[in-house]
Amino acid sequence: MSPLEPLLAVDGLVVSYAGFRAIDGFSMTLGPGETRVLIGPNGAGKSTLCDAIIGRVRPTEGRILWKGRDIVRLDEAGRVALGICRKFQAPGVLAGLTVAENIGLAACRTRSWWKALRSRRPTDRPQIVDEVLEMIGLELQRDVPAGALSHGEKQWLEIGMVVATGGELLLLDEPTAGMGPQETRRTAELLRFLGRERAILVIDHDMAFVEQLDCPVTVMHQGRFLAQGTLAQMRADPAVAEVYLGQAA
Numbered sequence: 001m002s003p004l005e006p007l008l009a010v011d012g013l014v015v016s017y018a019g020f021r022a023i024d025g026f027s028m029t030l031g032p033g034e035t036r037v038l039i040g041p042n043g044a045g046k047s048t049l050c051d052a053i054i055g056r057v058r059p060t061e062g063r064i065l066w067k068g069r070d071i072v073r074l075d076e077a078g079r080v081a082l083g084i085c086r087k088f089q090a091p092g093v094l095a096g097l098t099v100a101e102n103i104g105l106a107a108c109r110t111r112s113w114w115k116a117l118r119s120r121r122p123t124d125r126p127q128i129v130d131e132v133l134e135m136i137g138l139e140l141q142r143d144v145p146a147g148a149l150s151h152g153e154k155q156w157l158e159i160g161m162v163v164a165t166g167g168e169l170l171l172l173d174e175p176t177a178g179m180g181p182q183e184t185r186r187t188a189e190l191l192r193f194l195g196r197e198r199a200i201l202v203i204d205h206d207m208a209f210v211e212q213l214d215c216p217v218t219v220m221h222q223g224r225f226l227a228q229g230t231l232a233q234m235r236a237d238p239a240v241a242e243v244y245l246g247q248a249a
Helices: 046-054 076-082 099-107 113-119 126-136 151-164 181-194 207-213 231-236 238-248
Strands: 008-017 020-030 035-039 061-066 084-087 169-173 199-203 217-221 224-229
Touching (some): 035 046, 046 084, 046 169, 076 084, 126 151, 126 181, 151 169, 151 181, 181 199
Parallel strands (some): 020 224, 169 199
Antiparallel strands (some): 008 061, 217 224
């Protein structure tokens, strides 16, 4: 990958369901170490775009380029192996395992999940577990079952699990869903820290949270690219205000 080449490029992407275009010719790029927020009204196609990037749905047209390579035909496991990892809106932690075991499982290089679970030592990279626990602020809860965590702590744990995979691009779908103001602020701080060394694409609709991230914003509408810029620029854009921000207000 050349220094000027984007880490991720979505080019003319179309995703159709029975003739309905959930994604309709959408294009965007994301550079190495760049944090971007994707916003838009319900049904704009944000989650479908993430599904396409991670490989859960197959586009009917267009390309998804990772470091210049078209990965449209690569399956989800193959994309995770390349360094693309996703966190969904609802926490997907393993409730019966401890916090440290959840992170260790995500960090396991062998991917022999059943062996890791049976041995109760789900990692061959213990140093990564310690680093991630400190990063997400759950060092004191390392031996607590994940099911006993608060909602916000589960969200942070799953972000930590995504980080533990070593991915270069983190796709985060509404990481502050269900959080209060203090938890939201802490999440913004965490993502700003994580963004120093990896690219992050965040889907969210909480404008207070987006403002705290202080990063470029891309707006989707009806599966299409609508606008891009700072949050202040998007707030001042009449087209954006009409389809999204004005409606939210």
